[in-house]
Amino acid sequence: MLIVGSFALGWILFDLQGYMRSPLVAIEQPVHYTVEPGASLIGVANDLKRRGIIDHPSYLVWYARWEGGADHIKAGDYILQPGMTPARLLEQLVSGEVVQYTLTIPEGWTFRQLIAALDRHDKIKHELRGYNDDAIMVMLGLPGQHPEGLFYPDTYKFSEGTSDIVLLKQAYEAMTTRLESEWRQRAPGLPYDTPYEALIMASIIEKETALPEERERIAGVFVRRLQKNMRLQTDPTVIYGMGERFDGNIRRRDLKAPTPYNTYLIKGLPPTPIALPGGASIHAALHPASGDELYFVSRGDGSHQFSATFDEHNAAVRKYQLKRY
Numbered sequence: 001m002l003i004v005g006s007f008a009l010g011w012i013l014f015d016l017q018g019y020m021r022s023p024l025v026a027i028e029q030p031v032h033y034t035v036e037p038g039a040s041l042i043g044v045a046n047d048l049k050r051r052g053i054i055d056h057p058s059y060l061v062w063y064a065r066w067e068g069g070a071d072h073i074k075a076g077d078y079i080l081q082p083g084m085t086p087a088r089l090l091e092q093l094v095s096g097e098v099v100q101y102t103l104t105i106p107e108g109w110t111f112r113q114l115i116a117a118l119d120r121h122d123k124i125k126h127e128l129r130g131y132n133d134d135a136i137m138v139m140l141g142l143p144g145q146h147p148e149g150l151f152y153p154d155t156y157k158f159s160e161g162t163s164d165i166v167l168l169k170q171a172y173e174a175m176t177t178r179l180e181s182e183w184r185q186r187a188p189g190l191p192y193d194t195p196y197e198a199l200i201m202a203s204i205i206e207k208e209t210a211l212p213e214e215r216e217r218i219a220g221v222f223v224r225r226l227q228k229n230m231r232l233q234t235d236p237t238v239i240y241g242m243g244e245r246f247d248g249n250i251r252r253r254d255l256k257a258p259t260p261y262n263t264y265l266i267k268g269l270p271p272t273p274i275a276l277p278g279g280a281s282i283h284a285a286l287h288p289a290s291g292d293e294l295y296f297v298s299r300g301d302g303s304h305q306f307s308a309t310f311d312e313h314n315a316a317v318r319k320y321q322l323k324r325y
Contacts, residue, residue, distance in 0.1 A: 149273025203273035
């Protein structure tokens with residue numbers, strides 16, 4: 001009997017191993033499959049049987065127990081590929097090779113635009129929906145901090161069900177790491193007392209130009225103006241201070257309207273960043289181009305004309321701005 005039993009066990013193991021290494025013939029194209037939180041391997045195996053993906057759910061469970069992975073499957077979205085074997089399927093479930101989704105935060109977005117994008121994403125767990133900015137910062141463990149500019153623009157990968165809190169914390173940590181790294185390597189003699197002031201400047205640079213070759217040059221203009229105690233006089237800060245009143249145009253009365261962000265009226269930097277600056281703008285703020293330019297004006301094609309004197313600047317305004325009216 002012992003000999004027969006050993007032979008039978010050997011045959012079962014041989015058959016089991018053969019099955020686990022044979023392709024799942026039922027899958028002819030990629031199949032999206034979701035393992036719910038708390039699901040057991042037995043429940044998943046039976047569900048796969050009902051869907052016609054495997055025909056021996058008990059084999060999957062036995063093999064998992066033999067390999068020691070029966071209690072370690074992970075919840076999430078999976079893609080089952082044609083030609084994959086039950087062994088490979090089990091490996092995916094145990095290792096948690098779930099589908100990765102993405103959230104892209106563009107450079108120059110405001111915090112409100114970021115929150116709106118999080119709210120729209122249907123694969124994110126929404127724990128911040130309905131909260132104002134102050135409450136959100138409390139939930140992130142950052143009470144009392146103004147949220148603008150503190151989250152790094154990038155593309156973030158995540159699995160379904162990741163919370164908006166987790167993603168914001170990742171973006172905050174990424175910004176903190178990048179800013180601290182750039183601050184340590186900053187050029188000498190800059191008019192910033194703290195990394196946060198450099199972040200404010202970076203956000204202004206981000207909104208002033210999208211041309212990589214102009215960022216350090218624009219930074220140079222603003223740094224020299226600060227050093228000379230001149231007002232920055234930059235439209236993006238005025239627009240930010242206008243908030244929902246901005247309709248696409250800045251009028252003379254807007255330039256005279258007092259807000260903490262109206263750099264035509266206040267000297268120095270505004271109190272907070274005005275957008276989410278990318279790494280290139282942070283670098284430019286801390287490595288401004290040298291020179292004597294104190295002014296710039298849009299050419300109307302996305303680029304700017306730079307000037308060292310007010311007379312040169314007025315001539316550039318007449319050439320590139322007034323000619324359009």
